Amino acid sequence: MNGANRVANRAILALFGLVLVAAGLSAAAVALDRKAAMAWTSRVHAASRRLAGTGGAASVAGAPGSAFWLAVLVTCAVVVVVAAVVWIVWQRRGRTSTAVRRSAALPADRRRTGDVVIDVAVAEQSLSEALSAYSEILGVRVAAFRMRGSTALKISVVARRGAPAGHIATVTERAVLAWDNALGVEIPACIEVVSGIRARTGTPARVR
Amino acid sequence: MNRVRLYRRMARRETHSSRSVPATAVVVLVALVAVWTGVETVLLLLGRPALLIAPPMALVAAADLGAAAPVPTAAAGAATILLGLVLIALALLPGRRRRHHRMTDRAVIVIDDRVTASSFAASVASVARVRPEHVRASVARSRMSLRITPQSGSPVDVAAVRQRVESRIGSEDLRPALRSRVTVGPNGVVGG
Numbered sequence: 001m002n003g004a005n006r007v008a009n010r011a012i013l014a015l016f017g018l019v020l021v022a023a024g025l026s027a028a029a030v031a032l033d034r035k036a037a038m039a040w041t042s043r044v045h046a047a048s049r050r051l052a053g054t055g056g057a058a059s060v061a062g063a064p065g066s067a068f069w070l071a072v073l074v075t076c077a078v079v080v081v082v083a084a085v086v087w088i089v090w091q092r093r094g095r096t097s098t099a100v101r102r103s104a105a106l107p108a109d110r111r112r113t114g115d116v117v118i119d120v121a122v123a124e125q126s127l128s129e130a131l132s133a134y135s136e137i138l139g140v141r142v143a144a145f146r147m148r149g150s151t152a153l154k155i156s157v158v159a160r161r162g163a164p165a166g167h168i169a170t171v172t173e174r175a176v177l178a179w180d181n182a183l184g185v186e187i188p189a190c191i192e193v194v195s196g197i198r199a200r201t202g203t204p205a206r207v208r
Numbered sequence: 209m210n211r212v213r214l215y216r217r218m219a220r221r222e223t224h225s226s227r228s229v230p231a232t233a234v235v236v237l238v239a240l241v242a243v244w245t246g247v248e249t250v251l252l253l254l255g256r257p258a259l260l261i262a263p264p265m266a267l268v269a270a271a272d273l274g275a276a277a278p279v280p281t282a283a284a285g286a287a288t289i290l291l292g293l294v295l296i297a298l299a300l301l302p303g304r305r306r307r308h309h310r311m312t313d314r315a316v317i318v319i320d321d322r323v324t325a326s327s328f329a330a331s332v333a334s335v336a337r338v339r340p341e342h343v344r345a346s347v348a349r350s351r352m353s354l355r356i357t358p359q360s361g362s363p364v365d366v367a368a369v370r371q372r373v374e375s376r377i378g379s380e381d382l383r384p385a386l387r388s389r390v391t392v393g394p395n396g397v398v399g400g
Binding site: 001004006008009010011012013014016017018019020021022023024025026027028029030031032037038040041044045047048067070071073074076077078080081084085087088091147148150152154155159161162163164165166169173176177180186188189190191192193194195 | 214284319
């Protein structure tokens with residue numbers, strides 16, 4: 001639920017997919033059609049001559065323009081690497097450790113007296129405690145994400161195998177409502193009911 | 209952001225794959241190739257020997273190889289086309305995760321299909337009076353199927369099971385809506 005740009009992810013996949021298809025088609029064309037193969041090889045030889053000075057031998061800066069093209073290549077490579085690093089870091093954005101940030105301000109003199117910050121660990125701890133009585137719930141994890149200006153909580157609840165999922169969700173929702181009252185603010189929340197490895201191998205709950 | 213829109217956005221994010229993993233794999237691969245190309249080109253500019261092979265020479269070698277060895281090249285080309293089509297499919301397909309969801313006033317509730325299946329299986333086992341291991345439940349996008357293997361000698365009240373399943377589906381109110389199919393296996397299990 002983080003800020004990873006889903007459209008961008010798919011665009012990257014589509015683009016690279018098209019590149020691969022084009023490369024594969026050219027490889028197939030070169031392999032199957034003699035004329036295509038000859039046209040392709042002569043074009044590659046010419047381009048390589050322009051880049052490396054001579055066609056084939058690894059001699060350096062033979063032709064006057066080759067250093068320029070090589071420099072262009074290096075610059076492109078650097079740009080690509082920087083873009084890639086930025087992109088990878090960008091994928092992880094959105095995740096935050098702050099569940100709530102409230103600035104306490106006295107309306108009378110409009111001065112900010114400080115921020116109240118509630119860490120997401122507090123949410124996890126209080127919800128965990130509230131739900132510890134239920135044997136069908138094996139664990140609670142809370143994560144906070146910033147989405148379009150608001151902070152949203154994702155509450156992951158691990159259900160015991162066979163436990164009634166709807167009921168677990170309702171019980172968790174009730175715990176969240178109680179926490180809202182204690183906190184005085186309602187944070188948008190997503191309750192996720194999952195099965196853990198322990199849940200799968202543990203004894204299934206007997207429905208009475 | 210308006211709460212309803214936010215919740216719809218959250219529900220969508222939680223029920224569909226973000227494609228972060230394959231996209232990151234592609235980006236890392238491209239970055240590695242770029243690093244190698246950059247290093248090799250710099251070595252070429254400096255007149256030093258190449259690590260593996262200078263990029264222009266690599267292209268020449270590839271072209272020559274392609275012309276000289278058609279069969280492996282065609283095979284490699286076909287494999288590459290296939291991989292490219294897979295990536296395009298990943299990009300275009302919705303990538304629905306195996307979960308269902310519902311929205312309440314307070315929260316978006318998302319439940320893994322596996323959890324839904326095992327919880328219905330347990331409930332069906334209790335109504336049908338069989339052991340939970342003898343109920344097979346699977347949840348697809350709009351269909352849930354429950355298969356009961358009865359104990360030999362004790363018939364299963366299928367109508368009661370169906371009624372219980374329908375009423376639970378109604379109360380769970382998950383989207384996309386689930387239709388259920390309850391079947392009782394012909395072979396009974398002895399003992400247990």
